[in-house]
Amino acid sequence: MKYEIEVKAKVRDLNILTAKLKELGCVLSSPIIQNDYIYNQKGIDLKDHRHNMPVLRIREQEGKTIFTVKKNRSDELDCIEKEIEVSDKNMLKEIIELLGFEQTVEVHKKRQKGKYGDYEICLDEVQGLGSFIEVEKISDEDGETVKNELLDFLKKLGINKKDRVLIGYDSQIWLKNNAN
Numbered sequence: 001m002k003y004e005i006e007v008k009a010k011v012r013d014l015n016i017l018t019a020k021l022k023e024l025g026c027v028l029s030s031p032i033i034q035n036d037y038i039y040n041q042k043g044i045d046l047k048d049h050r051h052n053m054p055v056l057r058i059r060e061q062e063g064k065t066i067f068t069v070k071k072n073r074s075d076e077l078d079c080i081e082k083e084i085e086v087s088d089k090n091m092l093k094e095i096i097e098l099l100g101f102e103q104t105v106e107v108h109k110k111r112q113k114g115k116y117g118d119y120e121i122c123l124d125e126v127q128g129l130g131s132f133i134e135v136e137k138i139s140d141e142d143g144e145t146v147k148n149e150l151l152d153f154l155k156k157l158g159i160n161k162k163d164r165v166l167i168g169y170d171s172q173i174w175l176k177n178n179a180n
Contacts, residue, residue: 008168014123017158031111033109034059034110035061039057039058041053053071055072069083110125121135
């Protein structure tokens with residue numbers, strides 16, 4: 001089975017990074033606005049979120065509604081991901097709630113996508129968090145091996161290992177909003 005394995009890092013200067021990607025021949029898309037609504041199982045404290053617990057997402061983007069189910073393997077950025085476009089967002093919300101899930105977080109971002117070899121690259125400006133790069137590879141290889149490969153690529157772009165982010169935007173926002 002193939003898995004989505006990604007590495008994410010905070011970006012200090014998006015313009016410099018964009019220029020480096022263009023030098024490599026990576027063509028970035030026009031900015032896309034994505035509004036994500038994240039659902040977790042009712043009664044689960046997200047501080048104690050365990051691997052293999054499904055996380056559901058409704059994404060609004062360019063007039064479309066995309067439903068995604070993610071299930072972590074080794075960590076939040078190494079997961080099985082399945083998605084499908086749906087025509088009725090309100091009915092989907094009702095189904096999700098009927099299944100015992102509740103909306104826990106909203107993530108609003110502007111994204112540019114590009115390809116470099118077999119990597120998908122996303123440059124994100126996330127409301128309330130700042131700028132990030134995600135480098136993703138779909139692979140059936142060992143997750144750690146692929147992560148090290150992706151980290152090497154980020155290093156070539158001038159991104160330090162200390163800028164690496166180990167959790168998703170949804171968790172970052174939840175933690176920021178629930179820090180006590």
